[in-house]
Amino acid sequence: MVTETITFALFAAVTVGCALGVVLVKDPWHSALLLGGALTSLAVHYVMLQATFPATMQILVYIGGVLVLITFAVMLTRTEKPKSEVYS
Numbered sequence: 001m002v003t004e005t006i007t008f009a010l011f012a013a014v015t016v017g018c019a020l021g022v023v024l025v026k027d028p029w030h031s032a033l034l035l036g037g038a039l040t041s042l043a044v045h046y047v048m049l050q051a052t053f054p055a056t057m058q059i060l061v062y063i064g065g066v067l068v069l070i071t072f073a074v075m076l077t078r079t080e081k082p083k084s085e086v087y088s
Contacts, residue, residue, distance in 0.1 A: 008048060015041040028074045036067050 018038035025031045039062050046055035 011041045011044050032070050032074055036063060039063050039067065
């Protein structure tokens with residue numbers, strides 16, 4: 001009982017920390033990585049609730065699909081030019 005509470009509190013802190021990082025970090029690559037951390041820790045919460053189907057769908061659909069699409073979009077839209085050249 002105590003270890004479940006400690007595990008829940010640990011992963012709750014990871015989820016909230018990663019979710020705040022997604023919003024506060026300026027680099028889109030790091031934001032996408034933090035989104036992966038938040039979604040993974042959310043899947044751990046589902047496992048702790050013994051809800052294996054939502055945990056599996058969380059990993060397959062959101063982490064496996066959506067996060068990969070976001071990562072490709074970030075990689076394909078990044079430029080090495082300074083902002084003054086890109087927006088002029």
